Amino acid sequence: METAGHTAAPLAATAAPESPLRAILQRVLHVVIPLATLVVVLLIWQWYVTAYKVPRYILPGPMEVIRAFIADHQMLFSALWVTLSITFSALALALGGGVLVAVAFAQSPWLERIFYPYAVVLQVTPIVAIAPLLIIYAPSTHAVLLMCAFLVAFFPILSNMTQGLKSTDHNLLNLFDIYNATAWQRLRYVKLPGALPYFATGLRIGGGLALIGSVVAEFTAGSAGTESGLAFRILEAGRRLNVPRLFAALLLITATGVTIFFLTSFISHLLLRRWHESALTREN
């Protein structure tokens, strides 16, 4: 009994939950450390540019970039809007199309055998190479940009979703057979929910690729007159040696990419948080 008492005490001490103050401090540090690093980098950058008198058409300091950002904010934000609308329309089309085609493949192996090779061919061909063709055929530059962004985002969603619909637990499918379930019930109650983790992966990859697709497409196909996206503004600023604006536009694209990343990660977390291993914290 004596020994039991002795061993129990330290066990209880280690098992006690961390003090709330410490937990809060740890969370604050998680945010503060990267932010502090950023500030230090910006300070060094500003100091370097000022001390060595680097001309602003080669490397503008952070202050110059902020000034350009404020001065050109109207142009930059309308460009951002164009890029955003192309990216998100393309992603929405790719999600809808990818899921529908994957479902069609899952319901009919013949369809898959016929069309999957073409999906792969489309995927492995760099879109930069297709863009000139699309310019000839498409009704407007806007449509070209949309199609390019769609084509890059579509495939990862299709292939992940196809894989997901095939990965259903075989015994669950047997169970559905025993209860004489219809093809629709099978799809609705097991195949689609079981494919959610794969859909989430497709969504995260597709979201990032849709942005890359819309930027690369605009580099190649140019902008449609008044409807200039961020990529066109970057090219334009580069040609005019307006490097501060170039940096500002670049910053906006990066911010967009980061936002898409967090948004798609958040959606996938919402879809899987209740049950999937990837969304759970390990309990031990």
Add this chain to the structure above:
Amino acid sequence: MLQRYSASQDMAADPSDPTGAGRSDRPIVAMRDVGKVFANGTIALSGMSLDVRPGEFVSLLGPSGCGKSTALRLVAGLGGASVGQIEWPTSSYTHAGEPEREISFVFQEPTLMPWATVFRNVWLPLRLKGVSRRAATERVMDALGMVGLDKFAEHYPRELSGGMKMRVSIARALVTRPKVMLMDEPFAALDEITRQKLNDDILRLWGDQGWTVIFVTHSVFEAVYLSSRIVVMAARPGRVIADLPNTLAYPRSGDVRTTADFAAASREVSDVLHQSMDVDAHR
């Protein structure tokens, strides 16, 4: 304890009468010379005949590869037999000529949908028949109550232990009030203590629900503890080598396991099983 007779003789002759009282009615399911050959040429099952009567608890016992699971899956209608027929003499037939089998199947794994709560998992068979959540609630909660999990309806499978998941699987099987319960080594992956508890649950439910059970197992003791009749099978090719009635009286509880009768019955079944494996070894 056990009278031994050859399965092949028995089928043609008077039906067996394992418990000795009122079980001589028409079989609920009958396998007639059923054989199954897999696509790779393996003969999984050869010339298997088996009559299962209403209310029987039949165990299919044998080493791995003897076709016991294959036989059970054929009875469940999963994949067709290569030769022979499986008849449901007491069932009505649909227009398409399919028997209206009131069966449920319990797999070796719990086979739950991880994205659905316990309630939704048990609701599934009713949902597939078009029963709404509201209309199903009472039956689902009843089924969960019968396996002692009514307090876990809103939990997700990952939050349950292996034994509890298996109970959910059993609740899902019994919620449709089946006549025939098909169980494919349902407790093989569980620890001994949990397994004994679930064995008692199954015996209780079998009594209460009026099921006919076909139970696949590789455990002699499980077969002797549970069944009213033990069908011993051998491998290469999968076939029936003995059909043994088990006369140990019901209701059985854990104490039965320590009686001399239980030991004698287990020994007899073991002997039959080992003879069959010796024959295999000398081939």
